Amino acid sequence: MPEPVPLIRERPASAVSQEITLPISFRALAIEQAGEAVSMQRKSIMALHEDDVLIRIDYASINKMDPGLARVNVFNFPLPYVLGFDFSGEVVGLGAQCQEAFKVGDEVLGRSLTGSCFAEYVVAKRENIVHRGAVPAPEASTYGVAYLTAYESLVMTGGIEQHRGKWIYVAGAAGGVGHFAAQIAKLHGLKVVGSAGKAASLNLLKELELDHVIDYSKQDVVQEVMNLTGGKGADLVYDSTYTQSSYAQSAVVVARGGEYIRLGTEAQVARAGANDVQSVVEGRGARMVISDLGRYARDPLYQVQTAKLTDGLKQAVSWYESGHLKPAITATVPFDAAALQQAFGDFLKGTNNVGKVVVRCA
Ligand SMILES: NC(=O)c1ccc[n+]([C@@H]2O[C@H](COP(=O)([O-])OP(=O)(O)OC[C@H]3O[C@@H](n4cnc5c(N)ncnc54)[C@H](OP(=O)(O)O)[C@@H]3O)[C@@H](O)[C@H]2O)c1
Structure with missing residues (x-):
C-alpha cells in the first residue's frame, strides 16, 4: 500500500484543500470486462474540474442497474469500469467553483452519473451533491437513485x-x-x-x-x-x-x-x-x-432541470429529519469483490432485493 502523501503536491492549488492528506491511489471494486466477476483494483486520485467535488465514500447503494451493467456494458463505460451510482461520504477536495457551497469535512450524499461509487473515493459534480444533515451515512447512500426515481x-x-x-x-x-x-x-x-x-x-x-x-x-x-x-x-x-x-x-x-x-x-x-x-x-x-x-443525464431538455432533482435530494434530508421518510436497509455488503459479486447475483435472482442493500466502502 503506497504511503499517503499530501494531495496538494499532485494538484493545482485552487482545486484541493491545503489541509487534507490523501493517498495517491485508492481501492475500487471494478469490472474488467462486461460479464466478468467483480475484482478489487487500484485507481488514481482524479484531477478536479472547477465544478467537481472529491468525496471519500462511506457507503454506496446497489441499484438494479448495477448487476445489469456488470453483465452488459450498455453505456460503453471505458474498461475496466466501476459501478455504483449513489453514495454518502465526506468532502475531501473541491474544484474552484464549489468552495461556496461546500467545505472540506462536510458530510454529504449524492449521485454520480458515471458510476464509480463502489470505491473509496469518487469525483461528483457539485450540482448532484447535498449535505446529509441528520441522515445516517448508510441511509444517506440510498437517495441518489432509488429515492430520486x-x-x-x-x-x-x-x-x-x-x-x-x-x-x-x-x-x-x-x-x-x-x-x-x-x-x-x-x-x-x-x-x-x-x-x-x-x-x-x-x-x-x-x-x-x-x-x-x-x-x-x-x-x-x-x-x-x-x-x-x-x-x-x-x-x-x-x-x-x-x-x-x-x-x-x-x-x-x-x-x-x-x-x-x-x-x-x-x-x-x-x-x-x-x-x-x-x-x-x-x-x-x-x-x-x-x-x-x-x-436527466442524456437529454438536454431535461439536463437543464437538474436543480429540481437536487432540490429533491434536499427534500429527502428534510423528510428524514422530520420522521416522514426512512430508507429501509436490509443488508450491508462489505468492501470485498466476492461479496459484491454475490450481492449482484442475488439481485438478479431476486432474493435480496428488499428495500435497499448498501456497500460499506470506508
Ligand atoms: N428508468 C429509471 O429511471 C429507473 C430508475 C431506477 C430503477 N429503474 C428500474 O426500476 C425497476 C425497479 O427498481 P428497484 O430498485 O425498485 O428494484 P427491486 O428492488 O428489485 O424492486 C422490484 C420489486 O418488484 C416486486 N415485484 C416483482 N414482480 C412483481 C409483481 N408481479 N407484482 C408486484 N410486485 C412485483 C418485487 O417484490 P418481491 O421481490 O417481493 O417479489 C420487488 O420488491 C428495475 O428494473 C430498475 O432497473 C429504472
Missing part, C-alpha cells in the same frame, strides 16, 4: 398533489424504488395499497404501515384493488416492477380520470414485453405518465 416520478413528472386523500396502488412497494414511492405517497396524504411477493418484502410493507398490503403471489391484485376502491380503481397507479405480469394487473386497476405512472424508456419497457400498457390505460380514460431518471 420515486421523487421524480411522483412529485416532478406525476401530479401527486392532486390525488391527496385518494388511493394509490404501488406495484412492487417493497423494492428499492417502490418503498420510497409508497412513503412519498403517504406523506402527500394518499391512501396507499402496495404489493409484494416474498415474505421479507411483505414484512417490510407491514413496517411501512401501508393502508393495505397485497401478496401478489397468493392474492388477486385486480380484485383486491377493486374491492378496496369500491370498484372504481386506484386514482394513481405506480408500477416500477418492469414485469409483464405486474403491468397486466396494474394497467387495469387505474381509475377513470386517474393517472398511471410507468417507469423507464420505451425500449426498457418493451424488453419487459409491455407495449400494450399505454393503450389499456388510455382505454380506461386515464393519463399515462412516463418517468425516467436517466433522461
Whole structure:
C-alpha cells in the first residue's frame, strides 16, 4: 500500500484543500470486462474540474442497474469500469467553483452519473451533491437513485398533489424504488395499497404501515384493488416492477380520470414485453405518465432541470429529519469483490432485493 502523501503536491492549488492528506491511489471494486466477476483494483486520485467535488465514500447503494451493467456494458463505460451510482461520504477536495457551497469535512450524499461509487473515493459534480444533515451515512447512500426515481416520478413528472386523500396502488412497494414511492405517497396524504411477493418484502410493507398490503403471489391484485376502491380503481397507479405480469394487473386497476405512472424508456419497457400498457390505460380514460431518471443525464431538455432533482435530494434530508421518510436497509455488503459479486447475483435472482442493500466502502 503506497504511503499517503499530501494531495496538494499532485494538484493545482485552487482545486484541493491545503489541509487534507490523501493517498495517491485508492481501492475500487471494478469490472474488467462486461460479464466478468467483480475484482478489487487500484485507481488514481482524479484531477478536479472547477465544478467537481472529491468525496471519500462511506457507503454506496446497489441499484438494479448495477448487476445489469456488470453483465452488459450498455453505456460503453471505458474498461475496466466501476459501478455504483449513489453514495454518502465526506468532502475531501473541491474544484474552484464549489468552495461556496461546500467545505472540506462536510458530510454529504449524492449521485454520480458515471458510476464509480463502489470505491473509496469518487469525483461528483457539485450540482448532484447535498449535505446529509441528520441522515445516517448508510441511509444517506440510498437517495441518489432509488429515492430520486420515486421523487421524480411522483412529485416532478406525476401530479401527486392532486390525488391527496385518494388511493394509490404501488406495484412492487417493497423494492428499492417502490418503498420510497409508497412513503412519498403517504406523506402527500394518499391512501396507499402496495404489493409484494416474498415474505421479507411483505414484512417490510407491514413496517411501512401501508393502508393495505397485497401478496401478489397468493392474492388477486385486480380484485383486491377493486374491492378496496369500491370498484372504481386506484386514482394513481405506480408500477416500477418492469414485469409483464405486474403491468397486466396494474394497467387495469387505474381509475377513470386517474393517472398511471410507468417507469423507464420505451425500449426498457418493451424488453419487459409491455407495449400494450399505454393503450389499456388510455382505454380506461386515464393519463399515462412516463418517468425516467436517466433522461436527466442524456437529454438536454431535461439536463437543464437538474436543480429540481437536487432540490429533491434536499427534500429527502428534510423528510428524514422530520420522521416522514426512512430508507429501509436490509443488508450491508462489505468492501470485498466476492461479496459484491454475490450481492449482484442475488439481485438478479431476486432474493435480496428488499428495500435497499448498501456497500460499506470506508
Ligand atoms: N428508468 C429509471 O429511471 C429507473 C430508475 C431506477 C430503477 N429503474 C428500474 O426500476 C425497476 C425497479 O427498481 P428497484 O430498485 O425498485 O428494484 P427491486 O428492488 O428489485 O424492486 C422490484 C420489486 O418488484 C416486486 N415485484 C416483482 N414482480 C412483481 C409483481 N408481479 N407484482 C408486484 N410486485 C412485483 C418485487 O417484490 P418481491 O421481490 O417481493 O417479489 C420487488 O420488491 C428495475 O428494473 C430498475 O432497473 C429504472
